[in-house]
Amino acid sequence: MERLPLYLQKSKHDPPPTFEDLQYEIGRLRQEVALHQEAQEAFMGLFSDTREVYQLLRDALIKASSRHCREPAFLELAYDTQSIGLSIRQCLQRTSHRLSTSESRLLCALGIYLDDTASKDCIFI
Numbered sequence: 001m002e003r004l005p006l007y008l009q010k011s012k013h014d015p016p017p018t019f020e021d022l023q024y025e026i027g028r029l030r031q032e033v034a035l036h037q038e039a040q041e042a043f044m045g046l047f048s049d050t051r052e053v054y055q056l057l058r059d060a061l062i063k064a065s066s067r068h069c070r071e072p073a074f075l076e077l078a079y080d081t082q083s084i085g086l087s088i089r090q091c092l093q094r095t096s097h098r099l100s101t102s103e104s105r106l107l108c109a110l111g112i113y114l115d116d117t118a119s120k121d122c123i124f125i
């Protein structure tokens with residue numbers, strides 16, 4: 001909204017956009033919408049995975065606290081939490097990769113190409 005006055009002022013001085021300009025703008029906006037839809041899907045997937053991990057962690061804690069023999073229960077709890085930690089890491093990696101791929105597609109559609117063969121432009125968790 002803060003760009004609105006500048007946009008209106010610019011529109012008074014510039015010639016009206018051509019049909020090709022409008023087609024390009026529509027294509028760019030469609031790509032942005034696609035990026036946001038893919039980001040939403042990635043975050044919803046992360047949310048679903050996080051709920052699953054929460055259930056696993058809760059079940060591991062309930063199982064450990066209900067055991068009579070304390071030491072084996074906590075060893076099992078330690079193992080369960082390690083596997084849950086791995087699961088969390090995998091969830092975050094999947095989400096990070098999906099978002100990075102979506103952003104790359106949007107940038108390519110806009111004519112911006114990132115070459116990260118020499119140096120890493122992005123870091124996956």
